[in-house]
Amino acid sequence: MANIVLVGAQWGDEGKGKVIDYLTDKVDVVVRSQGGNNAGHTVVIGDKKYILRLIPSGILHKGKLCVIGNGVVIDPVSLWEEISELAQQGVKINSKNLLVSDCAHLVFPYHKIIDEQREALMGNRKIGTTKRGIGPAYGDKIARVGLRMGDLLQPELFAAKLKNRIKDVNASLRELDRKPLSYKKTLEQYLEVGQKIRPLITNTVLAIHKAMMAKKEILFEGAQGTFLDVDHGTYPYVTSSNTTAGGACTGSGVPPNRIDRVVGAVKAYTTRVGEGPLPTEDTGISELLHSMGREFGAVTGRPRRCGWFDTVATRYAQIVNGIDDLAVTNLDGLDSVARLKVCVAYRLDGKKIDAPPTDVGQLARCSPLYIELPGWQQPTDGVRSYEELPPNAREYLQRICDLTGAKLSLVGVGQSRAQTILV
Numbered sequence: 001m002a003n004i005v006l007v008g009a010q011w012g013d014e015g016k017g018k019v020i021d022y023l024t025d026k027v028d029v030v031v032r033s034q035g036g037n038n039a040g041h042t043v044v045i046g047d048k049k050y051i052l053r054l055i056p057s058g059i060l061h062k063g064k065l066c067v068i069g070n071g072v073v074i075d076p077v078s079l080w081e082e083i084s085e086l087a088q089q090g091v092k093i094n095s096k097n098l099l100v101s102d103c104a105h106l107v108f109p110y111h112k113i114i115d116e117q118r119e120a121l122m123g124n125r126k127i128g129t130t131k132r133g134i135g136p137a138y139g140d141k142i143a144r145v146g147l148r149m150g151d152l153l154q155p156e157l158f159a160a161k162l163k164n165r166i167k168d169v170n171a172s173l174r175e176l177d178r179k180p181l182s183y184k185k186t187l188e189q190y191l192e193v194g195q196k197i198r199p200l201i202t203n204t205v206l207a208i209h210k211a212m213m214a215k216k217e218i219l220f221e222g223a224q225g226t227f228l229d230v231d232h233g234t235y236p237y238v239t240s241s242n243t244t245a246g247g248a249c250t251g252s253g254v255p256p257n258r259i260d261r262v263v264g265a266v267k268a269y270t271t272r273v274g275e276g277p278l279p280t281e282d283t284g285i286s287e288l289l290h291s292m293g294r295e296f297g298a299v300t301g302r303p304r305r306c307g308w309f310d311t312v313a314t315r316y317a318q319i320v321n322g323i324d325d326l327a328v329t330n331l332d333g334l335d336s337v338a339r340l341k342v343c344v345a346y347r348l349d350g351k352k353i354d355a356p357p358t359d360v361g362q363l364a365r366c367s368p369l370y371i372e373l374p375g376w377q378q379p380t381d382g383v384r385s386y387e388e389l390p391p392n393a394r395e396y397l398q399r400i401c402d403l404t405g406a407k408l409s410l411v412g413v414g415q416s417r418a419q420t421i422l423v
Contacts, residue, residue, distance in 0.1 A: 002026075002260045003218045005248045006327075008225025009264035009317035011234075011272035012243075013295075013304060015329030016265045017043045018412055020057040020221045022420045023263070028216035030058030031208060033251030034071040034241040035223030036107060036134040037078045044415040048089065054079050056221055059091060059098060065211065067204050070103035071241065071251020073137040074149060076193045078107075083197070093200075100197065101204040102150030106190075108162075110169040110181050111136040117176060138240035140165075149201050152194030159187055205253030212258060220248035220259075226317040234360050237276025245321040264323035264406060266314060268331045268396075271295055271304040277364040279356075280307035280343045289333055308341040308370065311403035316356050318405050325409035328397060331389075332413045337375045340396060343368040344403060373399060381414045386423045 004023060008014040021043045024030055037053040043060055044050075052059070054074060056066040068074065079100075083093050111133030119131060140146035145165060151158040163183055170180035211218060222243050227233045229243040241247060245262045249255065269285060272278045286306040289295045295304040317323065334340060346353050346366035357363050376390035383389050389397075389411070401408045411421040 003212070003220070003254070003258055005220045005222075005245045005259055005262045005321075007222050007245050007248075007262065007264055007317075007321050007323070008243065009266045009314050009321070009323060009326070010225045010270055010310075011227045011278070012223070012225035013271055013273060014225060014265040014267050015412055016221065017052065017057050018329060018415065018417075018420065019263070019265050019327045019410060020219065021045075021060065021417055022410065023219050024058040024061050024064060026217065027058075027064070027219040029065045029067065029208065029211045029218040030056040031067040031069055031218060031220045031248075031252050031254075032056045032072055033069045033220055033222060033248045034243060035239065036073040036132060036137065037075055037082075038132045038134045038223075038239070042415070043417070045417050049415075050086070050089065050091075053082055055082055055086070055093075055098065058219070059086065059093065064097065065207075066098045067208060067252070068098070068100045068104060069204055069208075069252040070101040071247060072101070073105045073107050073134055073141070073241075074100070075107040075133070076149070076152070076190060076197060080193045080196055095199045095202075098200055099202050099204050099207050100149055100200045102148065102153070102201050103203075104149045105137055105141045105146040106148060106151070107133045107137040108147075108165075108190075109133075109186060110166065110173070111140070113173065113178060113181075114169075117178070135240040152190065153198060153201060155191055158191065158194075162187055162190070208252060208254060212254075218254075220252060220254070222247060226320060227313060229320075232320050234276045234363060237274065237360060261324050262322050263325045263327055263409065264314075264317060264321060265327045265329060266309075266400075267329050268309065268334055268400075270307045270310050270313070273302055273304050277360060277366070278305055278307055279313070279346060279363065279366045280310045280341075280368045281305050282307045282341075285337075288337070292333070294330075294333055308343055308368070309400060310343045310368070311400065312343055312346055312354065312368075313356055314400075314404040315354075323406045326401060326404065326406045327410040327412070328400065328408065329412035331393065331397070331411055332379065332381045332419075334375065334396075335379050335381075336377060338377060340373045340375050341370040342373060342396075342399065342403070344371055345369040381419060383413055384418075384421065386411065386421050389421070
């Protein structure tokens with residue numbers, strides 16, 4: 001039996017959906033442990049493209065149980081929309097293939113308003129959030145004023161809690177000259193959708209442990225990436241949850257000693273959405289990838305910032321997460337590049353350093369030190385085995401692994417399920 005945590009080892013958008021889809025074949029249960037509908041996984045199966053925001057990618061496999069854990073913040077309206085969209089694509093969802101934690105916190109319309117307002121007030125210091133209310137929802141959770149999925153199962157209790165919360169929020173909105181929220185409209189909307197998803201809501205800690213006792217294999221999937229982790233990322237340009245491997249435990253109720261393996265997903269280059277430093281950012285590779293129709297957010301459609309592969313950052317991600325294996329995606333994005341750069345160290349204020357500084361101002365002053373490797377300049381999207389990859393492509397992948405301290409387990413050469421090479 002193996003319980004696997006899959007983490008993003010960069011700034012998110014590493015193609016985790018594709019890796020999860022591949023690994024799901026080997027497991028029985030897929031658990032989402034943090035984040036909200038501010039992130040998405042894109043999975044391509046045949047000629048069908050699925051964009052998942054809250055529901056684990058395992059939902060596309062028959063016979064698998066998917067779990068949305070306590071560490072996730074859930075907009076139940078968005079969740080129901082996602083369930084309905086999948087139903088239209090032929091994916092039927094019920095309590096046999098999806099369970100939702102009764103302890104997961106709810107995202108409300110006022111969270112989105114607060115999110116938007118905070119970004120506007122920050123001006124050029126904005127974080128670059130998706131404005132879906134994720135940060136404010138986590139803020140309410142920490143402040144102990146949040147409402148949870150389980151509250152939807154008790155309409156009278158839910159109504160009383162929501163009334164008090166909206167009363168407090170509306171007082172703040174009036175000070176900002178914003179229109180107050182309608183308690184009645186919000187209550188009716190959430191109770192209506194709560195009734196629809198009621199059969200899915202349960203104590204998922206017990207469900208996961210029951211699966212472990214039955215020797216089921218579990219895959220824990222996260223959203224975003226290591227450097228968006230609220231503790232270990234490029235703070236304050238981070239998300240509001242723990243995106244690292246440890247978050248899989250707190251966000252699901254599974255103890256650390258039941259985790260057997262950590263897989264880190266990385267692109268063959270580096271990307272980032274939103275504000276904050278990106279040491280290897282490069283205009284040339286950004287323009288190349290965008291011209292190919294690549295690197296636009298699955299949920300927001302925003303163009304991603306792109307740069308060369310950063311082994312300094314990935315080494316640090318390996319340390320923080322305990323990454324055993326690397327899954328390298330989007331190798332085919334580099335097929336046309338003649339000379340490839342790989343960052344092996346930073347220079348900060350004239351001094352060479354081998355780890356990213358934790359201070360965001362210092363990281364912004366870092367300049368990358370590169371080695372150059374020859375490209376392969378031939379298509380890889382049709383390759384189906386590691387041995388068939390061009391020699392320079394294999395050399396590039398091996399050098400990345402040597403420099404980051406993890407072994408290579410999987411290579412992606414396209415979006416579809418078939419374009420996955422097991423090493």
